[in-house]
Every structure is written in C-alpha cells, then in structure tokens.
Amino acid sequence: MKGIIFAFLGGAFITLQGVANARISQDIGTWQAATITQLTGFLMALLILLLVRDGKWRSFMQVKPLYLTGGALAAIIIFTNVVAIQKVGVTLSIAVILIAQLALTFIIDANGWFGVVKQKVKMPQFIGIGMMIAGVLILSS
Amino acid sequence: MIVGLLFAAIAGSLVSxxxxxxxxVNERASTWSTTTLVLGLGFLASFLFGIAFEGKQLFNLQDMKTWYWFSGIIGVGVVTCIVNGMRLLGPTYTISIMMTSQLGFALLFDSLGWLGLAQVPFTFKQLLGVLIIIAGIVVFKFSGSSEKQAVVKATKYVS
Incomplete structure (x- = not known):
C-alpha cells in the first residue's frame, strides 16, 4: 500500500512540475523558469547528498562522458514541455509525452542502442502504443 | 495545435x-549523486540557453513570486517517491501507477484551471481518451520483458 502511495504521489509531482513551470513561465519567461527551478532543485539535491553522505564522486569517472550530459537535456525538455502545455493543455501534452517516451525507449531497446540490453519486440507492446495513440486522437478530436 | 503536439513529442523523446x-550514470553512482549532477547540468544548460536567447533579460525577475523559488524542490519529491515506489513495488507497477497518476492529475489541472492556466472544460470524451491511454500503458508495461524493467532507475525521471 505504501508503495502505491509513493508511485501515485510521484506521478502527481511530475505533472505538478510541468504545470508549475508553465505557470512560472507566464510571469518571468520560460528560460528564467527553467534556470530557477533547476538551480533550486540542484541545491536541494546537493543538500540531501551531503546529509546522506553517499556521494562517490569518483564513480562518475567510470561513466562514458556522453551519458553524464543527460541532465543538460532538461533545458530543452522544460522549454518544449511548457510550450506544449500552453498550446494544447496539460492532458494532451502529458499523453503525447508519455507516448513519445515509451515509443523511443521501445525502439532503443529493440535495437540495443546506447549499450542497453537488446530486447525482443512483443506484439502486445505495439497494441499498447496503438491504444495510447487512439486515446490521443480521441482527446484531440 | 500541431506545434504543441510536436513540442510534446520532442519533450517525451528527450525524456526517454x-x-x-x-x-x-546511476549504475555506477548513487541516486543522490546522480540527481545532483543531473539537476546541476540542467541548471547550467538552461542558464546558457537563457543568456543566448534573452541576454540580460534573463536576470529580470520583477514578477517573481516567493513560491517560484521553491518549485524546484518538486523534483526532489519526484526522486524520493520513485525510489521508494520501485523498492516496494518494482518497476512495472510503479511506472504504470505513476503514469496513470500523471494523466489523472493532468486532467484535474486542465478541468479546474489550477495555478492560473487556461481552463480546458472536462468532457466525457476527455475521460474516455485518458482511460484508453491508461489501458494502453498497462498493456504495454505488462507485456514487456522483466529483465528490461529491472534496469529502470528512479533518476530516470528527475527532470
């Protein structure tokens, strides 16, 4: 039961994050909103890192440099997310984001790109994505 | 409308x-080291884009409200919830519940127009669309192989 509450709240926070970014962007601009939320999030995470003391900074050296840069993508993610919410609303934005996210991960897994373990493609996965697209078509019709 | 959908698709692809x-990164480093690095780089990239596109305007924060300074902490809440969800439920259930909750709250935010966003009236069509999407997520997630799910880590969702 506790796990369900955590997962439920996790989803709520992700949506809230997008909505808050869109709201803040209206007042101070999108790049300003992205810069401030990432800065305060970074400071908070750093504080927690110092409290839990599980930082093994050297372990970053064992990671391929490309993978270390993933965080920088957040700038474009926040920007496109905010514009999408402002143009088509929260529901449609999140729905399309989830489809693109699952579909690209699916393609990367199927091809074994970026050194991920290659996964066999399964028919129900196509059906699942097809149903999600059908849902978006209903939403946007 | 097309621009909005296209931008959402770009956002989703980049999230992936x-x-x-x-x-x-999380395979080698701890969850909080990874989170700190990810948010730090997110800040740096946003700052550089901001300077490039807005120049000095980036520092013009006169319409700033106090709570804006705290909104970044939501990201820390996301990581905490996912780490604990994964630990207690495993990835398939956690991600399915999380995505369902994401869509449910999206519908709620749209129909109530919370936080001063444009209100999108709630209709039966919207509810139907969201329910079909959730069913699609469940079919997709529960048909995937279990090995794949095992490598999913909480820091995936940090942005």
Whole structure:
C-alpha cells in the first residue's frame, strides 16, 4: 500500500512540475523558469547528498562522458514541455509525452542502442502504443 | 495545435534519452549523486540557453513570486517517491501507477484551471481518451520483458 502511495504521489509531482513551470513561465519567461527551478532543485539535491553522505564522486569517472550530459537535456525538455502545455493543455501534452517516451525507449531497446540490453519486440507492446495513440486522437478530436 | 503536439513529442523523446543516460550514470553512482549532477547540468544548460536567447533579460525577475523559488524542490519529491515506489513495488507497477497518476492529475489541472492556466472544460470524451491511454500503458508495461524493467532507475525521471 505504501508503495502505491509513493508511485501515485510521484506521478502527481511530475505533472505538478510541468504545470508549475508553465505557470512560472507566464510571469518571468520560460528560460528564467527553467534556470530557477533547476538551480533550486540542484541545491536541494546537493543538500540531501551531503546529509546522506553517499556521494562517490569518483564513480562518475567510470561513466562514458556522453551519458553524464543527460541532465543538460532538461533545458530543452522544460522549454518544449511548457510550450506544449500552453498550446494544447496539460492532458494532451502529458499523453503525447508519455507516448513519445515509451515509443523511443521501445525502439532503443529493440535495437540495443546506447549499450542497453537488446530486447525482443512483443506484439502486445505495439497494441499498447496503438491504444495510447487512439486515446490521443480521441482527446484531440 | 500541431506545434504543441510536436513540442510534446520532442519533450517525451528527450525524456526517454535522458532516462537512459541517467540510468547509465546511476549504475555506477548513487541516486543522490546522480540527481545532483543531473539537476546541476540542467541548471547550467538552461542558464546558457537563457543568456543566448534573452541576454540580460534573463536576470529580470520583477514578477517573481516567493513560491517560484521553491518549485524546484518538486523534483526532489519526484526522486524520493520513485525510489521508494520501485523498492516496494518494482518497476512495472510503479511506472504504470505513476503514469496513470500523471494523466489523472493532468486532467484535474486542465478541468479546474489550477495555478492560473487556461481552463480546458472536462468532457466525457476527455475521460474516455485518458482511460484508453491508461489501458494502453498497462498493456504495454505488462507485456514487456522483466529483465528490461529491472534496469529502470528512479533518476530516470528527475527532470
């Protein structure tokens, strides 16, 4: 039961994050909103890192440099997310984001790109994505 | 409308890429080191884009409200919830519940117009669309192989 509450709240926070970014962007601009939320999030995470003391900074050296840069993508993610919410609303934005996210991960897994373990493609996965697209078509019709 | 949908698709694709990159980092480093690095780089990139596109205007924060300074902490809440969800439920259930909750709250925010966003009236069509999408997520997630799910880490969702 506790796990369900955590997962439920996790989803709520992700949506809230997008909505808050869109709201803040209206007042101070999108790049300003992205810069401030990432800065305060970074400071908070750093504080927690110092409290839990599980930082093994050297372990970053064992990671391929490309993978270390993933965080920088957040700038474009926040920007496109905010514009999408402002143009088509929260529901449609999140729905399309989830489809693109699952579909690209699916393609990367199927091809074994970026050194991920290659996964066999399964028919129900196509059906699942097809149903999600059908849902978006209903939403946007 | 097309612009909005296209931008959402770009956002989702980049989330997928970021998830994979972050989980590669998380294989070696701890969850909070990874989160700190990810948010730090997110700040740096946003700052540089901001300077490039807005120049000095980036520092013009006169319409800033106090709570804006705290909104970044939501990201820390996301990581905490996912770490604990994954630990207690495993990835398939956690991600399915999380995505369902994401869509449910999206519908709620749209129909109530919370936080001063444009209100999108709630209709039966919207509810139907969201329910079909959730069913699609469940079919997709529960048909995937279990090995794949095992490498999913919480830091995937940090942005």
């Amino acid at each position: 890429l970021q998830n994979i990159f972050n989980s590669k």
